Amino acid sequence: MCGIVGYVGSEQAAPILLEGLSKLEYRGYDSAGVAVYDGETGRLTVRKSKGRLKVLSDMLDGGASVAGRIGVGHTRWATHGAPSDVNSHPQLSRSGRIAVVHNGIIENYAELKAYLQEQGIPFTSETDTEVVAQLIEHFYEGDLLQAVGRCLRRIEGAYALGIVCADAPDEIVAVRKDSPLILGYGEGCSFLASDVTAILRHTRRVSYLDDGEAAVLTRDGIQCYNHLMQPIEKEICHVDWEVDAAEKGGYEHFMFKEIMEQPEALRRCVLPRIRNGEVVLEDFRLDGEYLRSVRKLYIIACGSSYHVGMLGKYSLERILRLPVEVSLASEFRYMDPIVDEGTLAIVISQSGETLDTLAAMREAKRLGAKTLSIVNVVGSSIARESDQVIYTWAGPEIAVATTKAFTTQLAVVTLLGLYLARRLGTMEETEYKSVLEELLALPEKMEAVLANRDGLQYYASQYFNHDSVFFIGRNIDYAMGMEGSLKLKEISYIHSEAYASGELKHGTISLIEDGTLVVALCTYHKLFDKAMSNIVEVKARGGDVLALTTEGKREELGKTANGVFAIPEAHPLLLPCLGTVPLQLFAYYVALMRGCDIDKPRNLAKSVTVE
Ligand code: M6R
Numbered sequence: 001m002c003g004i005v006g007y008v009g010s011e012q013a014a015p016i017l018l019e020g021l022s023k024l025e026y027r028g029y030d031s032a033g034v035a036v037y038d039g040e041t042g043r044l045t046v047r048k049s050k051g052r053l054k055v056l057s058d059m060l061d062g063g064a065s066v067a068g069r070i071g072v073g074h075t076r077w078a079t080h081g082a083p084s085d086v087n088s089h090p091q092l093s094r095s096g097r098i099a100v101v102h103n104g105i106i107e108n109y110a111e112l113k114a115y116l117q118e119q120g121i122p123f124t125s126e127t128d129t130e131v132v133a134q135l136i137e138h139f140y141e142g143d144l145l146q147a148v149g150r151c152l153r154r155i156e157g158a159y160a161l162g163i164v165c166a167d168a169p170d171e172i173v174a175v176r177k178d179s180p181l182i183l184g185y186g187e188g189c190s191f192l193a194s195d196v197t198a199i200l201r202h203t204r205r206v207s208y209l210d211d212g213e214a215a216v217l218t219r220d221g222i223q224c225y226n227h228l229m230q231p232i233e234k235e236i237c238h239v240d241w242e243v244d245a246a247e248k249g250g251y252e253h254f255m256f257k258e259i260m261e262q263p264e265a266l267r268r269c270v271l272p273r274i275r276n277g278e279v280v281l282e283d284f285r286l287d288g289e290y291l292r293s294v295r296k297l298y299i300i301a302c303g304s305s306y307h308v309g310m311l312g313k314y315s316l317e318r319i320l321r322l323p324v325e326v327s328l329a330s331e332f333r334y335m336d337p338i339v340d341e342g343t344l345a346i347v348i349s350q351s352g353e354t355l356d357t358l359a360a361m362r363e364a365k366r367l368g369a370k371t372l373s374i375v376n377v378v379g380s381s382i383a384r385e386s387d388q389v390i391y392t393w394a395g396p397e398i399a400v401a402t403t404k405a406f407t408t409q410l411a412v413v414t415l416l417g418l419y420l421a422r423r424l425g426t427m428e429e430t431e432y433k434s435v436l437e438e439l440l441a442l443p444e445k446m447e448a449v450l451a452n453r454d455g456l457q458y459y460a461s462q463y464f465n466h467d468s469v470f471f472i473g474r475n476i477d478y479a480m481g482m483e484g485s486l487k488l489k490e491i492s493y494i495h496s497e498a499y500a501s502g503e504l505k506h507g508t509i510s511l512i513e514d515g516t517l518v519v520a521l522c523t524y525h526k527l528f529d530k531a532m533s534n535i536v537e538v539k540a541r542g543g544d545v546l547a548l549t550t551e552g553k554r555e556e557l558g559k560t561a562n563g564v565f566a567i568p569e570a571h572p573l574l575l576p577c578l579g580t581v582p583l584q585l586f587a588y589y590v591a592l593m594r595g596c597d598i599d600k601p602r603n604l605a606k607s608v609t610v611e
Contacts, residue, residue: 001077001605002103003027005198006162006172006180008070009189014063014168017073018053020198026254026599026606027054027103027194028077031088032056033062036071037098037169044166046099048074050086056194065288069219072162072172072192074101077605078118081126089132094121095139097166098134102129103194103608104158104179108123112154135595143459144168145216148175149229150213158355158609162192162208167254175214179555180353180381183207184214185236190217195377195607196239197396207234207378243394253598255399255491259584261448263393263443265404266577269411270439277436279419286344286370286388291423295342297324297571298369300332300360302608304402304486305348305409308374312346312413318573319417329360330611343369345507346416348399350405351607352380356530359611361386371529374412376405383452390416399599400606401491402582406444406483410577414439417573429462438571442578445568449581452565455583459563460589464492466517470508471498471583472538474530480576481521484583491601492591500533514542519586522549522557523567523575535560550575 003024009015017034025032033048033056036385045066049056053075059567060066074089081087086337090099093438106112109128116134117123123130132151133164140147144165148296158178158319160222174181174192184191184199191199198208209215212227213234224234240391251257297316299309316324329347333356339345341400345364349357361371373386376394383389392408417437421427456577469480469488478500499508501520511516518538522531528549535545546562554566567578591598 001028001079001609003075003190003194003198004072004101004103004160004196005194006072006161006174006192006217007189008170008172008188008217010069011189012063013068013071014060014066014188016202018057018060019065019201020193021053021073021075025075026195028075028398028605029053029600030078030083031076032074033088033090033138033289034060034066034071035101035164036066036068036089038068038166038168040067040171042166044097044099044164046090046092047429048085050083050085050088051353058581060120070164070169070172072099072101072164079105079610080128087125087127089129091125091127091133091363093133095137096365098133098140099164100129101162102132103157103160103609104134106131106155107157107161107251131558132134132159132397135207136163140165142167144171144173144223145214148173148214160194170218172217174209174216174217177211178355178358181209182379183209183217183234187220188219190219190222191206192604196241197398200239200241200562205236206239207310208377208384223402239378253399255401255588255598258397258399258403259581259588261395262296262404262581263446263450265408266411266446268393268395268407268441270415270416270442273415273435274440276303276431279415279436280424281415281419282388284388284419286372288423290370291420291465292343294322294344297346298324298343298364299324299326299346299348300329300340300364301348302329302356303353304406304483305350305357307479307483307486308348308406308409308413309346311476311483313408314476314479316413316417319421326359328356329356332360332496333363337367338371339367341368345369347371347373347386348409349373349382350376351407352377352382353607353609355609355611358385359383367475375409376410383489392514397605399600400601401487407577407580411439411442422536435571438574440575442570445578448580449567449578453563453585456585457589459565460586460593463544464561464590464593465519467495469494469496470511470516470518471496471521472504472518472534474501474527475524476576477521477524477527477531477571480583481519481577482525483580484519484521484587487584487587488590488602492594492596493586494590494600500504501531504537505533507543509537511540512543513543516543518543518545520545520547520561521579522547522553523579524572525550525553526572528553532560547578551582
């Protein structure tokens with residue numbers, strides 16, 4: 001959570017920092033601030049405010065009211081201390097000469113604060129970050145990097161830090177451990193940011209700091225250091241994301257734009273990976289001998305990515321005939337999992353920075369597993385630390401509610417399944433070819449779903465004021481329902497639950513009464529009759545049923561359900577990719593009608609880099 005940005009160069013820093021922060025607001029948005037050093041006056045100006053970035057931007061006249069060519073900025077998702085002006089970042093040292101922006105959590109901050117207070121150092125905020133600013137000043141003897149190094153030896157936890165000091169007015173010091181930090185190389189200027197989208201307008205040349213590394217940014221360039229503060233060279237990568245991809249481009253919300261971008265994202269993800277009737281995964285380093293030794297797949301992820309994992313279990317077990325376990329990363333970390341050299345851990349994360357997922361991946365590695373990650377953000381921590389990465393190539397996803405990253409993750413899981421099946425000889429040729437053909441047809445079918453979206457808007461208008469919604473389904477429809485339910489609750493704030501239809505009679509059915517909305521998913525033909533029985537049970541208790549099925553079953557369902565939305569027919573392995581789209585649109589329209597802040601739902605952040 002939290003977004004940080006830094007700039008040093010010949011332009012005025014504040015407008016650049018504010019513009020960068022506007023791209024990072026998805027990471028946290030309860031307060032924002034900047035610290036800018038003005039060489040003319042020798043002053044470090046800090047401006048910060050509770051509330052959205054706009055409050056700060058208006059306060060600073062878009063940045064025009066703060067002079068200076070070097071500075072750092074922050075957008076916050078509160079951890080220590082409520083959202084307030086005083087708890088906003090940057091946090092200052094006692095003298096006001098050192099300013100720090102921070103993403104992460106300093107776990108031993110209380111102990112350090114007590115130590116500093118004993119030395120007579122007063123604190124003004126409740127944040128863990130203020131400890132860092134005070135500690136650096138405590139150690140400062142004329143060399144900022146050295147003081148930061150000493151501070152790092154004392155702090156424990158996760159951090160990406162940007163530090164400016166009025167006594168070192170030409171440089172920004174940046175360090176990271178377990179929180180993302182990107183360095184940007186411009187012409188006569190340098191940048192730091194939590195995410196590349198914040199600096200894409202200015203440079204495409206970036207490098208990624210690794211854990212324990214530090215950097216000193218000046219207008220002439222960037223010098224990086226290892227954990228011993230010895231100079232090192234970092235590889236500079238070229239980012240080829242389009243600048244516009246991180247803009248709304250005429251859409252009212254990023255979420256809607258990203259929903260509509262899904263066919264294109266799928267084309268980008270799938271087409272280059274199918275050549276001459278075969279799945280080609282370039283740079284795939286896990287060799288045949290290793291793959292044949294794998295006895296179990298363990299999928300690890302959080303939130304929507306976890307739902308991809310649940311869907312992946314159905315598809316990978318079917319394709320590979322290998323046992324697949326799926327675990328929430330936050331649970332995996334502490335459950336003493338049965339993982340060894342015979343386990344391939346598949347780690348799924350859009351951001352590639354989710355702390356629980358990263359930690360779980362490290363744990364899987366420690367236990368002997370090899371790790372394969374499915375990630376959207378190129379160069380992210382999970383991508384870099386896994387033994388093998390497969391990128392989803394969905395392009396930047398800004399809305400907190402994931403959409404195109406989700407469907408491309410599903411596509412990658414299918415590609416991976418096919419690729420492994422070929423190596424392990426577990427799939428019939430005809431089945432392999434038919435899934436490949438269906439994969440290629442997927443973007444077009446998705447376009448057809450999107451073109452029919454009016455029907456979903458109509459259903460949303462009928463049900464947007466309900467307080468509670470249930471999603472039911474069996475097998476893949478159940479896992480899809482979990483995603484539909486999460487999408488709805490996270491952006492519309494309607495209470496919603498997903499249940500395996502067969503579980504209704506074991507408790508949940510007692511909640512169904514006159515007018516209760518139940519979204520029944522029945523795309524999986526094999527279990528259609530069973531799904532119908534559950535729908536009838538719900539109807540018998542007065543529930544309203546909105547059903548999602550495929551074209552071939554539309555008529556039959558229409559006789560029983562209050563409303564039906566149909567997707568094109570598809571291979572069962574690919575149905576979830578199509579079926580999720582109407583659920584995304586339904587959630588979107590409901591949230592729109594309820595007047596919710598769709599791209600930035602309350603209490604949430606896009607990238608969850610705290611435990
Ligand atoms: O970046 P990740 O895929 O690791 O994020 C995991 C979850 O935080 C994420 O999927 C979250 O559940 C989404 N906001 C749901 O739309």
